[in-house]
Amino acid sequence: MTSPCGLAPPEDLYPDLPSLYTSIQAFACVNGYAFATRTTNAKRVLYTCDRAGSYRPTGRRSEAHSSRQRQSSSKRCGCNMRVIAKPEDDKWRLTVIEATYNHNASSAIAYPVHRVATLSAQLCIEIVSNACVGIKNNQILSSLSIQHPEILFTSSDITNITQAERLKDLGGRIPIQWLLWKLKLLAIHLPS
Numbered sequence: 014m015t016s017p018c019g020l021a022p023p024e025d026l027y028p029d030l031p032s033l034y035t036s037i038q039a040f041a042c043v044n045g046y047a048f049a050t051r052t053t054n055a056k057r058v059l060y061t062c063d064r065a066g067s068y069r070p071t072g073r074r075s076e077a078h079s080s081r082q083r084q085s086s087s088k089r090c091g092c093n094m095r096v097i098a099k100p101e102d103d104k105w106r107l108t109v110i111e112a113t114y115n116h117n118a119s120s121a122i123a124y125p126v127h128r129v130a131t132l133s134a135q136l137c138i139e140i141v142s143n144a145c146v147g148i149k150n151n152q153i154l155s156s157l158s159i160q161h162p163e164i165l166f167t168s169s170d171i172t173n174i175t176q177a178e179r180l181k182d183l184g185g186r187i188p189i190q191w192l193l194w195k196l197k198l199l200a201i202h203l204p205s
Contacts, residue, residue: 063124139157
């Protein structure tokens with residue numbers, strides 16, 4: 014998408030912080046950008062465009078020749094768009110600090126926060142059950158995109174959902190401990 018980003022979200026009063034966040038993300042999704050939480054404390058929450066700041070190379074050794082260094086990039090481009098939320102009489106007031114962008118709008122599928130927001134709990138259960146029976150991510154993706162064309166997700170989202178479910182199922186155990194625990198629950202005795 015090569016069109017410029019839309020407007021900043023409207024300044025308004027919200028009943029609580031989660032509804033404020035949901036509202037500004039929904040507005041940003043329609044207008045081709047996303048918000049990221051930068052700083053949070055009891056008196057204010059600062060949200061910036063997810064492309065704010067600049068690329069921070071980690072793990073780069075300055076003594077290595079530039080031809081030997083990994084040439085990576087980032088979506089960050091120094092965008093100055095910022096809004097702030099402050100409490101006001103048991104509600105939260107959203108105020109736009111900077112409303113200008115320095116990048117073009119992107120499709121909603123480019124932002125993980127927008128993709129995850131479109132997934133319902135029932136759809137996540139369906140994804141996990143399909144993955145548990147051995148169906149590959151691409152097959153799950155194609156069947157769900159036919160059944161639910163309005164949902165935005167990628168193969169990596171399916172992997173993330175199934176991995177999160179596996180971690181929850183492990184309950185802090187390593188896989189072999191989980192297997193022994195499961196066998197004990199099923200009353201299957203292993204030979205010593």
